[in-house]
Amino acid sequence: MSDHALSFMPSEGFRARSKEVVENPFLRKSFRGAMDFLINKRVTQFPSAEELETLRTLGEQIRQYNLANLPSLLVQLEDSLTRNGIKVHWAETPDEANAIILGICQAHSAKLMVKGKSMVSEEIELNHACEAAGIEAMESDMGEYIVQLAGEKPSHIIMPAIHKTKEEIATLFHEKVEGVDYTDNVDELIQIGRRVLREKFLVADIGLSGVNFAVAETGTLCLVENEGNGRLSTTAPPVHIAITGIEKIVEKLDHVPPLLSLLTRSATGQNISTYFNMISGPRKADEKDGPTEMHLVLLDNGRTQAYADEELRKTLQCIRCGACMNHCPVYTRVGGHAYGTTYPGPIGKIISPHMLGLEATKTMATASTLCGACGEVCPVKIPIPELLMRLREESFSEPHANPAMRGQGAGYSRLITMVWQGWALVYRSPMLYGTYSWLASRFNWLTPSNQGPWTTVRVPLKPAPKRLRDLLKDKS
Amino acid sequence: MQIQGKAGQRPSDIYFFATCVIDQFYPGAGMDAITLLEREGIRVHFPEEQTCCGQPAFTSGFPDEARKVAAHQLTLFPENWPVVVPSGSCGGMMKLHYPGLFAGDPARKAQSEALSARIYEFTDFLVNVLGWKPEDKGGDCTVVLHTSCSARREMGVHLTGQQLLGGLDKVTVAQQDHEAECCGFGGTFSIKQPEISGAMVEDKLKSLKATGAERVVSADCGCLMNILGHAAWKDQQEGRKTASLPGEHIASFLLRRTSK
Numbered sequence: 001m002s003d004h005a006l007s008f009m010p011s012e013g014f015r016a017r018s019k020e021v022v023e024n025p026f027l028r029k030s031f032r033g034a035m036d037f038l039i040n041k042r043v044t045q046f047p048s049a050e051e052l053e054t055l056r057t058l059g060e061q062i063r064q065y066n067l068a069n070l071p072s073l074l075v076q077l078e079d080s081l082t083r084n085g086i087k088v089h090w091a092e093t094p095d096e097a098n099a100i101i102l103g104i105c106q107a108h109s110a111k112l113m114v115k116g117k118s119m120v121s122e123e124i125e126l127n128h129a130c131e132a133a134g135i136e137a138m139e140s141d142m143g144e145y146i147v148q149l150a151g152e153k154p155s156h157i158i159m160p161a162i163h164k165t166k167e168e169i170a171t172l173f174h175e176k177v178e179g180v181d182y183t184d185n186v187d188e189l190i191q192i193g194r195r196v197l198r199e200k201f202l203v204a205d206i207g208l209s210g211v212n213f214a215v216a217e218t219g220t221l222c223l224v225e226n227e228g229n230g231r232l233s234t235t236a237p238p239v240h241i242a243i244t245g246i247e248k249i250v251e252k253l254d255h256v257p258p259l260l261s262l263l264t265r266s267a268t269g270q271n272i273s274t275y276f277n278m279i280s281g282p283r284k285a286d287e288k289d290g291p292t293e294m295h296l297v298l299l300d301n302g303r304t305q306a307y308a309d310e311e312l313r314k315t316l317q318c319i320r321c322g323a324c325m326n327h328c329p330v331y332t333r334v335g336g337h338a339y340g341t342t343y344p345g346p347i348g349k350i351i352s353p354h355m356l357g358l359e360a361t362k363t364m365a366t367a368s369t370l371c372g373a374c375g376e377v378c379p380v381k382i383p384i385p386e387l388l389m390r391l392r393e394e395s396f397s398e399p400h401a402n403p404a405m406r407g408q409g410a411g412y413s414r415l416i417t418m419v420w421q422g423w424a425l426v427y428r429s430p431m432l433y434g435t436y437s438w439l440a441s442r443f444n445w446l447t448p449s450n451q452g453p454w455t456t457v458r459v460p461l462k463p464a465p466k467r468l469r470d471l472l473k474d475k476s
Numbered sequence: 477m478q479i480q481g482k483a484g485q486r487p488s489d490i491y492f493f494a495t496c497v498i499d500q501f502y503p504g505a506g507m508d509a510i511t512l513l514e515r516e517g518i519r520v521h522f523p524e525e526q527t528c529c530g531q532p533a534f535t536s537g538f539p540d541e542a543r544k545v546a547a548h549q550l551t552l553f554p555e556n557w558p559v560v561v562p563s564g565s566c567g568g569m570m571k572l573h574y575p576g577l578f579a580g581d582p583a584r585k586a587q588s589e590a591l592s593a594r595i596y597e598f599t600d601f602l603v604n605v606l607g608w609k610p611e612d613k614g615g616d617c618t619v620v621l622h623t624s625c626s627a628r629r630e631m632g633v634h635l636t637g638q639q640l641l642g643g644l645d646k647v648t649v650a651q652q653d654h655e656a657e658c659c660g661f662g663g664t665f666s667i668k669q670p671e672i673s674g675a676m677v678e679d680k681l682k683s684l685k686a687t688g689a690e691r692v693v694s695a696d697c698g699c700l701m702n703i704l705g706h707a708a709w710k711d712q713q714e715g716r717k718t719a720s721l722p723g724e725h726i727a728s729f730l731l732r733r734t735s736k
Contacts, residue, residue, distance in 0.1 A: 018669070019671040022671045366669065371625035427496070437499065461705065464503050466503060469522070
């Protein structure tokens with residue numbers, strides 16, 4: 001196992017981390033307020049339920065069509081990109097991806113990398129790899145910049161610093177940025193960030209970005225952003241490296257507009273993002289600006305495992321809008337850091353097990369009531385609750401040969417399995433159920449008053465003295 | 477096959493699948509639902525051999541165990557009558573998940589598909605099959621309705637409870653904040669993630685109480701077990717002798733409001 005995988009053991013300590021947040025009234029209120037804001041913004045973007053449903057179905061079909069043809073589309077994408085002068089690299093693991101990126105940096109004797117927002121770069125922990133190699137990696141998205149200054153990780157895939165208040169950011173800027181007085185005026189804070197970052201764009205050796213959609217036919221990399229830092233990161237430095245997961249592919253440009261519309265409306269409640277970049281190659285001979293060299297790193301990191309299973313493949317439909325976390329009552333209570341994974345919330349719970357294995361994530365799928373809010377808002381109709389149930393089964397079932405997932409059976413417990421087998425024995429037999437439920441009702445005074453976790457905030461559950469079937473007999 | 481119980485076709489007989497939660501913990505809710513249906517002139521059949529829909533094992537990651545329990549329930553409804561379930565959650569399991577659960581068993585799959593078409597959640601059955609319009613015989617009262625996530629998002633029957641309560645002249649239905657949010661029960665979730673579950677039910681109770689309603693009603697006893705269990709605990713903690721927010725199954729409330 002690589003060092004990378006060891007640095008993530010999200011299942012360990014999830015309860016402790018979530019407890020900490022849940023018991024902090026300030027954080028509770030702040031997360032709730034932030035999520036309500038995003039929920040309401042999305043609502044205004046979809047006034048017609050019918051249109052939303054049509055668009056979601058279209059989004060689902062586009063994603064499923066492209067996933068169904070993924071192997072051939074990837075080959076086509078590589079051809080198109082190569083034709084356009086973009087060098088394509090394939091990475092199976094985060095370590096391989098980091099090695100490729102550092103290799104490019106070293107070939108250019110790079111000292112400074114500016115980064116547009118990229119969750120895949122978080123997934124491979126690129127900033128650590130750069131630091132170890134003596135390269136300064138600087139986040140240029142305002143939220144990512146704040147998180148980096150604070151030495152933290154993003155707590156949301158779209159709004160990385162959503163867990164921070166403006167006062168906390170004011171203090172952070174005052175302490176960490178040279179010559180900055182304390183101000184909690186949001187506009188001033190943004191201007192400070194902008195000033196610092198502008199200088200870096202001009203001198204950076206490498207610009208790094210993510211990709212929202214990679215178009216196979218044309219070899220175009222689409223990048224959605226709001227701050228213009230994505231455009232600067234991909235145009236100002238002499239070398240641009242893009243990194244993305246292999247699933248972000250679409251066959252044709254026609255597939256982009258519906259997905260883009262679903263993405264911005266679902267994510268931030270915007271009709272369209274402020275910037276939408278379509279990158280089709282490095283600077284041409286007659287052009288005055290743009291990078292002279294371009295690379296795309298395509299990362300697997302467990303995605304082919306999800307791909308191989310018809311049901312789990314649906315996980316890869318995701319376009320990373322974050323609506324599932326905004327609407328998740330669990331995410332709203334605990335925030336993104338409690339999960340301990342790059343991708344938090346419902347999408348994190350279904351994708352992280354493929355990236356990190358079930359050993360590290362064996363209990364993550366249990367942190368859901370299966371309320372279905374995530375599946376309801378997902379713009380590409382990923383059946384998240386069903387996938388969570390599938391992951392519970394993969395984790396808790398007895399280890400067997402040829403599993404669909406790495407770490408299958410990691411959560412297996414002989415005792416728990418026997419409890420469920422015993423339960424099934426009773427509930428499949430009217431006679432055993434009848435006896436058991438009769439005893440439970442007649443001896444309900446024996447019901448324990450301490451029922452473990454249930455009674456920490458609830459009164460004990462006590463069977464009624466007579467069951468419904470008894471009351472019905474009394475009546476007739 | 478002609479299914480009895482489509483709108484406009486009033487069935488003379490129905491099956492009642494009570495759910496294990498009602499059988500053991502809320503038998504009064506089951507009795508009230510049956511009484512209400514019988515008052516409408518319907519013969520209600522309660523197959524004595526019924527136990528549980530199998531959902532607890534199904535959602536906990538033990539589909540084999542769920543399948544065994546579900547297979548038993550499949551044998552209970554031989555006549556082509558509607559099966560009324562006073563729970564969106566258990567109804568959703570039987571209507572929407574049984575066919576998938578038996579995907580590898582053609583005979584049971586066919587059986588579960590036929591059964592699926594006959595499953596009705598209680599409030600849906602009252603409104604959309606019987607066209608029942610309650611006649612309010614009670615005094616002024618303000619209630620707040622909690623709709624389960626399964627009723628809302630799986631069964632799509634979140635409007636029928638509102639409709640029934642809205643039809644009671646002297647009942648005001650209070651509006652709560654975050655109405656569509658889960659109460660935090662989630663079956664074994666409440667045991668496996670007690671801190672998060674506790675925070676969710678705490679917030680849910682606050683929203684319900686903030687409406688000033690006299691009571692909470694719900695068509696799902698799983699949620700009631702959680703919400704009322706927390707409300708009673710809170711009352712104990714704060715030294716109250718009477719319930720600050722009593723609650724009951726919507727069947728009990730409807731029966732009382734429409735009885736002299």
